[in-house]
Amino acid sequence: MHVDIGRSRLLAAVARHGSMTAAADRLAYTPSAVSQQIRKLEAELGLQVLDRHAKGVDLTDAGRAVVEHVAGIERQVAALREELEHIRGARAGTLRLGTFPTFGASLLPFAITSFTSQHPGVSLSVRSARLTGLLELLHTREIEMAVLWDYEWSRLDEPGLSIQQLLLDPTRLVVSAGHRLAGQDSTGFAELAQERWITRADRHPVVDVLLRTCQTAGFEPAVAFEAHDYQEAQAMVAAGLGVALVPQLALSGVREDVRVLDLGGQAPARRIMLARSADRAPSPVGTAMTRILREVVRSEAARGGGRQREPGPS
Template identity: 55%
Template sequence: MSLDVRRLLLLAQVARQGSITGAAAALTYTPSAVSQQISRLEAEAGQPLLDRHARGITLTEAGEALVTHAERIDRELRAARTELDELAGLRAGSLRIGTFPTVAASFLPLAVREFRGRYPAVALAVHSARNAGLIELLDSREVELSLLWDYEWRRLSEPGLEVTHLLDDPTTLVVSKAHRLAGRGSTTFAELAGEQWIVRDDHPVAEVLTRSCHAAGFEPSIAYRAHDYQEAQAMAAVGLGVVLAPRLALAGLRDDVTTVALGSSAPVRRILLGRASHHRPTPAAAALRQVFLETAAALRDAGDELDRLVRRAALP
């Protein structure tokens, strides 16, 4: 028969107090209740654990052996409770999160800096991937939270995935400072029909460009296929073409290019926070979610000051 842990701990208390009456008083039990539980433990052990006599009780050899184990169990349980309290209070622990490159270079540093300022004892590990890979990481719980994105024509809807809309990321135009549109407050896709385009190769923004140009009645003429936005900006700076990019991808804007708003015709990318709905969030994940919400609200209020905010997040 297995041994009941609660009765083992009760036996240890009897040994500490030196009597059943003392253990009962310490635990606010009745002496008869303690005596009954010890008798049941003796039945489980198959032998006496206490010698009862006029001067009180003493442990048998079997009782001493069980008390040794009970004390060890008690220490482990108290250590477990302390560790759980540390995790719940965000004074220890770790958190794995997912992201994708353009928000990792803009929005994420703001949230990370704020979170680490509040909870310096919680270690963060970040994994960067595309949406499909991030969803797999969430489902396997290799990450607890992940930043994700979608567009109006392809909303993110996955079974078992809970998403929170953090903010909108409008598409903008990047042109050389010598371009005819430089200095303009805004333009439309109809006005861009004759432009040469620099596009990210094998990237969702290529679909954004194609859809937007088709909606305006023309086929985009591609002059250069870039591998990242810094490369695309460099080509725009020397006048090879113009670039379409999400605003959050332009946190590190070059000095020799400028942006032009596309107004209501600009496709909007939603920045989302995802988690697996069948996994209960840890205290650290719940705290980071709140930081993401607050950071997104601050970013919405920042307007054109994104660059300044990102540079501030990078400071030690």
């Protein structure tokens, strides 16, 4: 059985206004057009919905059932409109965000705090992974957007992604508090040729940073230890085993027994980006998070966080 919603709503208007003539006046129909539509509804249902008599019309049992269900549908439609308005205004919905560990441990918590404060009705979930894992999550649409990174010699050229640059994350030198350079604010690689180095294990990207920078300066680095995270690297530096190159974002928690030196741009900075699928329009909540991430980056730059920001498409 086919039930036409438009004709059912017309029947509800007849019941609400008391007659077909009154309903026609309110809806800018002719009485004959209303009568014709009601008869078509009765033909579709195989039941009479109006009891017609000299004083007007009354609903039959079938007519009352139709009107009651129409009222329920209209309440659901009203609730849907309200929910869509909440989603349009980023007051409701779901945002699934991807990040990598050093961004998750440094700037992202500020963005999450701001986002959840401004958009308490939004369900936010965060996935942390290495670069390849984040790309897979984007392509399988398990996340809507992700914070990614790359270096100048391995630019991310991933088909199907729309990328916006958030900031440049410079590389710093970490030395022990007792190191001969500990009293300086900056140094150059000419002073580091005889140093022993703490680097990352498992062919971490910072290994390439170290090799390329040292080779450009004319020497090969002598690696003393391969750490599995930056806190372990700092601990080995503090113990005097060597010095280390570390991205600025990985220095959100600096030990008291190490010192951080600027390298004057001699070591490459990594590009931090926000990416989403190019064929996926930004959602209102995704747009809101993008705005907040940019605000956090600007705030950190204003506080002298040592990070260079170059926003915009890339």
